[in-house]
Amino acid sequence: MRIVLVGPPGAGKGTQAAFLAKNLSIPHISTGDLFRANISQGTELGKQAKAYMDAGNLVPDEVTIGMAKDRMAKPDAENGFLLDGFPRNVSQAEALDVALKADDVKLDAVLDLEVPEDEVVKRIAGRRICRKDSSHVFHVTYSQPKQEGVCDVCGGELYQREDDSEDTVRKRLEVYHTQTEPIIDYYRTQGLVVTISALGKVDEVTERAMDALKGDK
Ligand code: AMP
Numbered sequence: 001m002r003i004v005l006v007g008p009p010g011a012g013k014g015t016q017a018a019f020l021a022k023n024l025s026i027p028h029i030s031t032g033d034l035f036r037a038n039i040s041q042g043t044e045l046g047k048q049a050k051a052y053m054d055a056g057n058l059v060p061d062e063v064t065i066g067m068a069k070d071r072m073a074k075p076d077a078e079n080g081f082l083l084d085g086f087p088r089n090v091s092q093a094e095a096l097d098v099a100l101k102a103d104d105v106k107l108d109a110v111l112d113l114e115v116p117e118d119e120v121v122k123r124i125a126g127r128r129i130c131r132k133d134s135s136h137v138f139h140v141t142y143s144q145p146k147q148e149g150v151c152d153v154c155g156g157e158l159y160q161r162e163d164d165s166e167d168t169v170r171k172r173l174e175v176y177h178t179q180t181e182p183i184i185d186y187y188r189t190q191g192l193v194v195t196i197s198a199l200g201k202v203d204e205v206t207e208r209a210m211d212a213l214k215g216d217k
Contacts, residue, residue, distance in 0.1 A: 001026060001080045002105065003213065004087070004096075004192075006184060007113030009172045010120035010127070011198045012205060016113065017084040018135040019206045020213075026080040029071050031064060031088075033134050053163055056171030058088055058179060065095045072099070089179040093186050109213055110187040113198040113205075117173065124169050132156030143202070 001024055005013050014030060021028035035053060038046030045067065049059045058064070068086045071077070087093040100106060115123075123139065130136035130151035138145045138158055145152050163172065187193050194212040198205055 001082075001108045001213070002100070003081070003108060004083045004110045004187070005085075005113065006110060006180065007198060008115060008117075008120050008176045009169060010123040011113040011115045012123070012202070013084050013113060014129075014135060015137045015202055016198070016205055016209060017082050019202070020111075020209055021082045023206070023210060024080070024082065024213075026082055027074075027076045028084060028135065029068070029077065029081050029086070030084040030135075031068055031086040032084075034067055034071060035059060036134055054168070056163055056168040056175060058175060061089070061091055061095070064088075065092055068092075068096075069099055087183055090182050090186050093183045107187075107190075107192055109194055110184070110192045111209055111212065112184055112193055112195040113209075114195055115198040119199065120173065121166075121169060124164050125166065127164055128158040128160055130154065130156040130158055 003020070003024075003026075005017055005020075007013050014032075017028045017030065035046065035049045039050050039053075040046070045063060048063055052059045064086070068083075072081060083096075087096050123142070126140040126142065128138045128140065128145075128149075130138075130153070132151065132154050133156065136151045136153045136156065137143070138151070145158060149158050150156075151158055162168075184193055196205070196208045196212050200208075
């Protein structure tokens with residue numbers, strides 16, 4: 001399956017993507033994770049991306065689209081993938097369509113995670129992620145690690161993302177409404193959008209998502 005996951009920051013895209021990708025045996029491709037890996041490795045691409053990310057802005061398309069296409073061209077993504085955080089504007093969605101068409105393949109679904117704005121802010125403020133693997137996500141209230149500051153899965157150090165500060169979150173939400181939400185309409189015209197509520201326990205949301213993807217809404 002080829003799936004795009006959309007939703008505001010704090011909707012739980014990263015958490016759900018990790019579970020869904022595992023259930024569906026497809027790679028989880030997160031452009032945010034790819035940028036963070038480049039930043040921690042000190043690459044040129046990471047240096048270009050960092051200032052935009054810290055300000056809560058989108059990294060320019062010239063950088064992002066090439067990086068996403070390179071990742072999608074890897075052998076593990078040949079038969080499907082779950083895109084998390086890409087596309088994030090209509091021009092990226094158009095570039096993705098062109099790339100898929102060139103390979104003679106299509107998206108199967110665009111899963112839209114819905115969550116009220118006040119919930120988003122609460123979720124992000126308490127979010128802590130693992131330095132070793134950013135798909136290991138915890139929350140100081142909703143999903144506490146057994147030992148404070150330590151990842152339950154791999155023992156890595158838990159930290160708060162720099163762009164999870166309150167001001168940056170507001171900016172990221174504004175960017176989501178103005179630039180990313182229009183892709184939902186773009187994909188609606190292609191009949192691909194399935195919307196689910198992202199409220200509730202992590203495993204309940206995963207189950208809802210799996211049902212929606214099976215067309216069993
Ligand atoms: P995420 O981990 O998906 O929340 O992404 C973190 C940050 O990385 C975003 O706020 C953007 O600055 C940048 N980013 C991730 N994906 C994209 C994308 N598709 N286009 C532009 N910027 C992106």
